Amino acid sequence: MTVPATSDPADTRTAEPDGWLGWLTTTDHKRIGLLTLATSVVLLFLMGILALIMRGQLAQPGEDLIDAHTYNQVFTIHGSGMIYLVMTPFAIGLGVYLVPLQVGAPALATPRTTLLGYWLYVLGALSMLCGFAIPSGAARSGWFSYPPLADSDYSPGAGPDLWVIGVAMSAIGILLMAWAVLWTVLRKRAIGMTMLRLPVFSWSMVVTCLMVLGAFPSLLAALVLLALGRGDPAIFDSNVWNIGYQHLFWFYGHPVVYVMFFPYLAAVAEVLAVFCGRRFFGYKATVLSLLVFAALSMSVWGHHMFTTGQASNDYYSLTSILLTVPAGAEYFGMLGTLVGGRIVFRTPMLFALAFIPQFLIGGLTGIMTGTPVIDYHVTDSYFIVAHFHYTLFAGSAFGLFAAVYYWFPKVTGVMLDERLGKIHFWLLVVGANLTFLPMFGLGYKGMPRRVNTYSSVDGFGLLNLLASCGAAVLAAGMIVFAVNILRSLLRRRRGGLAPMPDNPWNAHTLEWATSSPPPPENFTPDRPLPPITSNAPLLDLPMAQKEAEGANPGKTAQPGEPAGPAERSGL
Amino acid sequence: MNKHLAYGVVAFWGLLNGLSLSVLAIYGEASMVYWLWGGVVALLELVAFTVWLSSWRGSDQHANYRVTARTGAPALPAAIAVLLAGLSFAYGFWLLIVSLPLLAIALGMAAMPGLAGKDV
Ligand code: HEM
Numbered sequence A: 001m002t003v004p005a006t007s008d009p010a011d012t013r014t015a016e017p018d019g020w021l022g023w024l025t026t027t028d029h030k031r032i033g034l035l036t037l038a039t040s041v042v043l044l045f046l047m048g049i050l051a052l053i054m055r056g057q058l059a060q061p062g063e064d065l066i067d068a069h070t071y072n073q074v075f076t077i078h079g080s081g082m083i084y085l086v087m088t089p090f091a092i093g094l095g096v097y098l099v100p101l102q103v104g105a106p107a108l109a110t111p112r113t114t115l116l117g118y119w120l121y122v123l124g125a126l127s128m129l130c131g132f133a134i135p136s137g138a139a140r141s142g143w144f145s146y147p148p149l150a151d152s153d154y155s156p157g158a159g160p161d162l163w164v165i166g167v168a169m170s171a172i173g174i175l176l177m178a179w180a181v182l183w184t185v186l187r188k189r190a191i192g193m194t195m196l197r198l199p200v201f202s203w204s205m206v207v208t209c210l211m212v213l214g215a216f217p218s219l220l221a222a223l224v225l226l227a228l229g230r231g232d233p234a235i236f237d238s239n240v241w242n243i244g245y246q247h248l249f250w251f252y253g254h255p256v257v258y259v260m261f262f263p264y265l266a267a268v269a270e271v272l273a274v275f276c277g278r279r280f281f282g283y284k285a286t287v288l289s290l291l292v293f294a295a296l297s298m299s300v301w302g303h304h305m306f307t308t309g310q311a312s313n314d315y316y317s318l319t320s321i322l323l324t325v326p327a328g329a330e331y332f333g334m335l336g337t338l339v340g341g342r343i344v345f346r347t348p349m350l351f352a353l354a355f356i357p358q359f360l361i362g363g364l365t366g367i368m369t370g371t372p373v374i375d376y377h378v379t380d381s382y383f384i385v386a387h388f389h390y391t392l393f394a395g396s397a398f399g400l401f402a403a404v405y406y407w408f409p410k411v412t413g414v415m416l417d418e419r420l421g422k423i424h425f426w427l428l429v430v431g432a433n434l435t436f437l438p439m440f441g442l443g444y445k446g447m448p449r450r451v452n453t454y455s456s457v458d459g460f461g462l463l464n465l466l467a468s469c470g471a472a473v474l475a476a477g478m479i480v481f482a483v484n485i486l487r488s489l490l491r492r493r494r495g496g497l498a499p500m501p502d503n504p505w506n507a508h509t510l511e512w513a514t515s516s517p518p519p520p521e522n523f524t525p526d527r528p529l530p531p532i533t534s535n536a537p538l539l540d541l542p543m544a545q546k547e548a549e550g551a552n553p554g555k556t557a558q559p560g561e562p563a564g565p566a567e568r569s570g571l
Numbered sequence B: 001m002n003k004h005l006a007y008g009v010v011a012f013w014g015l016l017n018g019l020s021l022s023v024l025a026i027y028g029e030a031s032m033v034y035w036l037w038g039g040v041v042a043l044l045e046l047v048a049f050t051v052w053l054s055s056w057r058g059s060d061q062h063a064n065y066r067v068t069a070r071t072g073a074p075a076l077p078a079a080i081a082v083l084l085a086g087l088s089f090a091y092g093f094w095l096l097i098v099s100l101p102l103l104a105i106a107l108g109m110a111a112m113p114g115l116a117g118k119d120v
C-alpha cells in the first residue's frame, strides 16, 4: 500500500555557494556523484599510463626500460589503483548520481557522509600515489600485499605505509557512499516506486552495496593487521596470521570483483533494453539471480588460496562452479532482451554488445581457475592476468564506457560524438583482445606474473610483442575517448550545439523524465515525476496517458497515485 | 506486502550468507573464518532490523519532497583529519596534535545548524 502524498512545509533548499566552493561543499548527490565519476576517470587514464610502461618494458625479451624495483611499484600501483580507485569508485559513483533519480527521490539519504566518503577517497588516492614521490618508492608487493612480503622487514620505507593508509581511506569512503545509496533505495523511494518496480540498475546497486557492507570491513581488518605487522614484523612469524591475512583479504577481495561487475552488468542491461526498444527480459528472475549471485560470491574467496593447501578447496571449488547458475540466468536475461528487439547500433549499444562475449571469456576462464587441478597449473601466471583483464577490462570497463556514452547526455546536456565514439569502440575491441588474448597462451606456457623481464630462450617474445602492440591500439582508442569528451564539453561551454531533447535515447527509467542535466531537486513542477507503473515507467507513459483519458481504467493505476507536482515539491 | 520487501531483501540476503556458512561448517575451516563470516551475517541482520525499524515508523515510499539544508563544508576538514591520523602511523604520532583538533572543528561545524547558507 502506498501512502497519500503530503506536502512538506519545511522545504529548505539551500543555495550552494557559487563556483568551486559550491562543488567542494556540495550535498547535491548529482555533484558528489559527478565528482566521483570524474575523479575515477582521471585515475583510469593515469593507471593506464602505468600499464603502458609495463607493456613497453615487456615488449621484447631482456629490455631495461625500467628496473625490477620500479616495475614492482608500477604493477602494484596500477593494479591497486584500477581496483581501489577506479573501477570500484566509478561503480559506486554511478549509484550516487543515478539512484535517487531512478527511484524518484530528491536527494540521497545521507548526503554529508557521502561527501565525506568522496573526500576520503580522493585523499586516499593521493596518499597512495605520493609513494612515487618519496626516495624509497611506492608500495611494491602487489594489490593484495601479502605478508610477510609486505611487512617492514621485506618492504621497508614509507611507500607501503602510504599504500595502507590510502587503501583504508578509500575503503571507508566507499563504505560511506554505499550506505547512503542502499538506504536511499530501501527507504527513500517515491510513491508508486515499489521494490519490484526498481530499474535493474538500482537493483544492482542494492546487491552491490550489500556486498560492500558485508565485505569491506574485512579489508579494513586485514589492513589493520598489516599495519600492526609493519610495526612489529614478528607477528608474521606465526603462520596463523599469514593465512589469517589471506582469509581477511580475500573475504573482501572476491566480493569486490562483483562490486566491480554488477553495476556495469546492470548498466549494460539498461542499455540493451533501451536500444532494443523493449522491456528487459525476465526482470524478476534477473533480480532474484542477482541476489543469489551476490550471496554466493561471498562464499568463494578461498579459491584464491587453493595452492596454500590450507583452505577447504572442495567447498570453494564447489561454490565457484555453482556461480555459473545465476550467471547463466543473467546471460539468459540479456540474450532474451536482444532476441526480437529492434536493435539500434549506437555507441553505448556497441559497448554493451561487446561486453557480453568478452565478459564471458573472463567468466569461463574464472570457472577454469576455480577448479583446483587447473589452478595449480596456472596460478600466479599470465593466465591469471589474462583472466582478470577479460573480466575487468574487456568486461566491466566496456560496461563503464557503455554507461559513459549512455548517461553523458543526461549528466551534461550534450551528446558525445557518434563517429569518434565508434572509432573509440573499434580501437578498444581490437586493442583489448590483441592485448589480453596472447596472455592466456603466455600463462599456459609458464610465464609468471609480476616479472619485469624474461629471457629470449623462454619463447615468450612473440606473444608479448603482440600484447604490447595491443596496448598501443588501446592507448590510441583512449586518446580518441578523451578528445570526444573534451570536445563535447568545450562545445557546450562555447554554445552553438543544437539543442538536445531531454530523453535522446527514448530511455525507460525515471532519470530521463526530468531535464538534462536535472535541476537541483531532481523533479520540479515543470518536470514532475510521471506515474510509476512498472520498472520502465517512461515506456508505460503513452498507455498511462491514455488511461488518464479514461481508455483503460484501473489497469495500471495504483491507489494513491502521486499528488500534484506543485504540492509534492513544496514550492 | 511491499512494505516488508525492503528489509526482507536485506534479511534474506543475510540468511543466504548464513546458509553458505553452515555448508562450509560441514567441510570445516579455520575458526577465525566462522567468526568473520558469522559476524557479517549478524551485521546484515542488524541492518535488516534497522531498515525494518525505520519502515515500521515511517511510510514505505516517500511523499516528502525535501533536500537537505545543511552544508557539506565539514567533510573536507574531517577527511584531512583522517588522513593526518593515518599518516601519524607512518611519520610519528605527533601528527595527532594537528589531526585531533581539526577533527573536533569539523565535528563542531557539522553540529552547527547555522552554517546552512541562505534559503531559496
Ligand atoms: C579497467 C582496466 C584494468 C584493470 C581493472 C586492471 C587490473 C590489474 C590488476 C589488479 C593487476 C594486478 C596487479 C598485481 O599483480 O598486483 C594488473 C596487472 C597488470 N595489468 Fe592491468 N588492469 C586494467 C587495464 C590494463 C591495461 C589496459 C593493460 C595493458 C595495456 C594492463 C596491463 C597490465 C599488466 C602488464 C600487468 C602486470 C602483470 C604482472 O606483471 O603481473 N592492464 N592489472
Ligand SMILES: [Cu+2]
Residues within 6 Å of the ligand: A253, A254, A257, A300, A301, A303, A304
Ligand atoms: Cu575470486
